[in-house]
Structure formats: structure tokens, C-alpha cells
Amino acid sequence: MRRLIWLPIGILGAAGWGMLALHRGESVSAAWLVLAAVGTYLLAYRFYSRFLAHRVFGLDNRRATPAERLNNGCDFVPTSRWVLFGHHFAAIAGAGPLVGPVLAAQFGYLPGTIWIVFGVVLGGAVQDFVILFGSMRRDGKSLGQMAKEEIGPVTGLLTMAAVLAIMVILLAVLALVVVNALRDSAWGVFTIACTIPIAIIMGFWMKVWRPGKTIEASTFGVIMLLAALVAGRYVAESVTLAPIFTLTATQIAGWIIAYGFIASVLPVWMLLCPRDYLSTFMKIGTILLLAIGILVVLPPLKLPALTRFIDGTGPVFAGKLFPFAFITIACGAISGFHALVASGTTPKMLRREEDARIIGYGGMLMESFVAVMAICAAAVLDPGVYFAINAPLAVLGGNLQTAAETIRGWGFTVTPGQMQALAASVGESSLLARTGGAPSLAVGMAQIFSGAFGQSLTALWYHFAIMFEALFILTTVDTGTRVGRFMLQELGGHFWKPLGRTSWYPSIILTSAAVVAGWGYFLIQGVLDPLGGINSLWPLFGISNQLLAGIALCVGTTILIKSGKARYAWVTLLPLAWLLAVTLTAGYQKIFSPEPKLGFLSHVTWVSGQVAAGAMDADRGARLIFNDRLDAVVAGAFMLIVLLVVVMSVREWLLVLSHRKAAISSEVPFIESALIA
């Protein structure tokens, strides 16, 4: 009888999809989008994740988890599943699921929504779940260690190298999003700058003044942050202060690079840990607020379901719907990075095996819902406004007039007056060509928040949204730099012993500087790029993140095959095949496409032509050419690494399946749990 309740849920979800797919003409309500997504999640969770948990993985509450067996009161601690759900969610959700969907909205809201919802159900959530399961059965081992033990030492090394390379691209592209959101914005820069002293005060509070009082310190931090947000308006309006905080893109990039370096060599308690708390609480709070806002307002979606840019002529990024919609939206549908979290702190905290289902699969569904909300926030904007904010200046022409004309040429309307009024209403001088997704998301969020909680505060909401995104992007920058540094030290230690000593200061400085120089280079390259940088860097990031997901799925498949579950291996092989098709096509097109807007190598030819014709000066041309070639090499290297991992995995699978090699799993043997009465 209880199964009957799933029938109306299915019908409602189907009704949502039906409305989204068949609706033509005037705007459609966001309610349908939410209904379609949530209906699908509920069904997938109830049926598919149950199938995975019981049939495929064989989760067993009688089996003691690492948290129970190795309980040390510190990192291995049995934790209530809802608390762990919150913790895991805060660790996986970041700027990725918010920014990607906004950029992909250039194709219309429908392709992104379909990919986010079905991609997560069949791909992303499966990946997170299988890695969490694998790590849980192996005392919380990391993805790299599992790759090494299950597939082979070379794969383990390649995985580590891939993670390091992806980290560099990720940090660069996220920092670029912040640069584009903060340039020429005294309000934004002031608020974000304030987060640093606030975090340092919190650090002293928690360590020196009142040890361990994290909640007190975090409450203080959040209040100070909101105060800084309000104060930002006065800074922006002040004649003396505004110029100090009004910075160009290059200046902001320089500050972020300096910040990343300093933050990664300072003791963790001083900056990194308090910032992490601050951004965790802000993240959870704001995402809840956004969900409430969308449900209260149920705004109409003004963006069409599909735009003409599915043909690959879009201004936000180049490339056709296939494969680029699936590259642009990485986090939110499937994100390789989650494999690092799911094989990090979370598996060490699971109290019971079956909790892995709600945390691994359910946590990823939740992140997918964040991505759906980001689509809603982008789609509430007039399409003309969306393109005016997200298209690069080089495409729009230098001013509002030319921008309005260009956008009219694409079939959308926006007037210079409208853009001016919008910029004024959010307390900015201009919103034209603020690429990177964050500003248009903030405008959309501000519209939703003011619709739900009162119209008078639009500017405050806009800067709140910017602050919220920049806050956790910068948290990713400092933790990411640190992670990169440790990996580099570990790798470097193989070649020169002292480099591997993680507390030796010269090694710390050297490796931190190397990591910062790595992402800093790509960041500067993006800032100086005439097309705004997001154009070429975001796809590179998407490709790398999806390829990491490919490695994770290879590891997952190997785990299944070696534990005698080969008949269920399709649960990971299916998303793996799709990801390989998407990313290898995208990678190939990014390198070899004859279209200069899309292919790195044809862009080289185009730039050489410009220089030869005297239309571009030689120095600038040489720099662009070098960067194009570098990007091509990076994309090629990612593809090569993944192909190697796939080949080695397939070899291992065939050996095991044909009984030429014994299926030895590195799973920790069964020990009965004492928690089950």
C-alpha cells in the first residue's frame, strides 16, 4: 500500500517535465521546473538508490564502519546521519553548481535542467555513492590510494597528477570568476577584503582567547560580515574611500594571488580554519534562503527553453549544445571533485553502513537541486539582460548602445536605459560584460530575494550574493592551494627527499609558490584575454573535472568487478561511457576545431594572420599564441591521462573476468557492529 504514494509523485514530476518541454510562447513558472526536478529526485532516491544500496553494494548495518572500529574521538567518529549529511553537503557544494548552470543558460533553460537532473540521478550521485562506499569499506582511503590498490601503481600516480593539474585549472577559473565579479566595484572589494581580518579575529578567538568556542566565534564572524556588507555601500558612495577600493581586474588578480600564497603558508588556525567555518555557515544559510525565496516567489522563467545558440555561435562560450552543455555544467550533474570528498573525511564518520545512501546519493541530489536553483536565478532575468551581463566586451562592443544593437541582432531586446537602471538598482556603475556567471546569478538572486522579502533592499541582496560566492571561492583558493602544495611535496619527495618534509619551511615556501604560480599564470592569462577568459578556461575546467569523474568511475567499476558484482557493473559503466564520449569530443574540438573561436590551434592560425596583416601587435600576438598552445597541451594531457587510466582499468577488468587474475579486493574484512542490538 505504501508504494502507492509514489504514483502521484511520479505523475507530478512527469507533469513538470511535460510543462517544461511542451510550453511555448510566454514565460513558464519556475514551479514546473522545481516540480520536475524534485519529483525525479524522490523517485530516483526511493528506487534507484535503494537498488544500488541493497543489490549492488550490499550495504549491511551489521558490519562495523571505520568510524566504529577506529573511533579516536577526532577524525574517526560515528556521526548522526543528518549532521553528516550537512557536513558532506557543505564540503561538496560550492561555486561550481552555481556558476556552471548560469553559463549554460545561453542554450536556454531546458538542456541544462535535463542534464542536471538526469545526469545526477544516473551519474553524479552514483559516482559519489560508489566512491563513498568503496572508501568506507577500506578504512577511509583516498581516491588515489584506491586507484593504486585496485588498478595499479601507475594509475595511482596518474590520478594524483590529474588531481594536481585539475586543481590548478580549477583555482584559476574560480579566481577569475571573483575577479570579474569584483572589478570596478568598491562595495564588493571592501566587503570581501573585510572577510580576511574578520577570519583572523575569529582564529585568535577560537585558539587563544576562548579555546574551542567555535560557535561564539562564528556568530561574531557572521554578524561582522553582514556589518561589512552594509558598510560597503557607504564606502562605495564615499568620495575618499571609493577610489581606494575600486580596483581593476589586473589589480584584483594580483591581490588574490598574493592572498592565496600567504593563506597557504600561514598556520591553519589563523586564517584557513575560521574562513572555512564562516563559509560553511554562510553557504548553508544562503542556499536555504534561496530555496525559500524561489518557493515563495515561484518566479516566471523569461529565458526561452532553447535559444538559437545551440548551433554553437553563442557569445558566453563557444561550441554546440553537444558536447558543451555537458562540459559547462560539471558540478551539479557529475563532478569528479566529489570523489575526493567522498574518500576524505565523510567515510570516516559514517555511523552505519546504510547511512552512506542518504549521504552519498542524497547529498549529491541536494547539490543538483542547488544547480537547478541557479538555473532558475539565471532564467528569471530578461534574456537581453542575461546576454548583456554574460557576453564578453569584445563581442558586445564598447558601450551600452552597441551592446543593445548586438543583442537585438540575436533576437533579444535590451535598452541602454534598462541596463543603467539595473546597475544603479544594485549599486554598481555598470553590469555590462561582467562575465563569469557570478554577477548575473547575483542579479537573479537579488530579484528573487527582493520578491520574497521586500523590494527596497535590491542592492544589498545583490552584494550579499556576490559576497557569498566570493567568500567560498576564496576559501576554495586557500584550501586548494594547500592541498596542491601537499600533493606537490609528496610527488616531489620521490625525487628529492627534503622536498617531501611537510613542515620544513623552505619546502613549504617553494611548493606553495609553485602551486600559486601555476594557477596564477592561468588567472592572469584569463584576465588579459580579450574574450574575458571564461570563454576558454571554463570549458578546460569542465573537461578536467569530468575526466576526474571518469577516473573515479573506473575505480568504482573495478571495485564492483573485483567484489563479484560484475553483472551490476553497468551502473558505473553507463555514466563512464557517456562522460568519455562528452569529454573526449569536447577535448578534441577544443584542440582541433577549425573554428578559431572554438579550437585552440585554429585560433593560433587566426592570430598569426592578424599579426601578419598588422591588425594586432606582435608582442600581444605572441602571448596569445603561447597561451593557445599551452591550453591545447593541457587539454591534450588531460585526455591522455584519462585514456591511459581507462585502458589500464579495462585490462584489469578483463584479466579478472577471464579468471587469469584472482579478484583480490582490498576491502577490510567483516567485523560485527556493536551498534546493532
Added chain:
Amino acid sequence: MRILRRIQETIRRVAGMPDYDRYVEHLRNHHPESPVPGRREYFEQFVNARYGNGSSRCC
């Protein structure tokens, strides 16, 4: 008061901070011979364990 304590512990745990009192309890039960660290020492130990080698956090 117990509810308040539970709420505090929940909030701390979501952010990844383990509970000091529980740790002390754990030490008493399982390792009665080892010295019990003070709040400050415990906090330092935890921060270094969790963030020392860079915590993985997604984009």
C-alpha cells in the same frame, strides 16, 4: 540545557568540529592511561589533523 548542548554540538559537527567533551569521554573509556588534553591543546590537535594536510573541499 541538554537540548541547547545538543544543538551546539550539531552545529559544530556540521562544520566538521568534533566535540571536546565526547573526546574526553572517549579517552576515559578507551585509553584511561593517556593524559587528557586541555581545550586549547585539543583544538590545536584537531585543526592540524583536519586542515594540516589541506582538507578536500569542492569547487
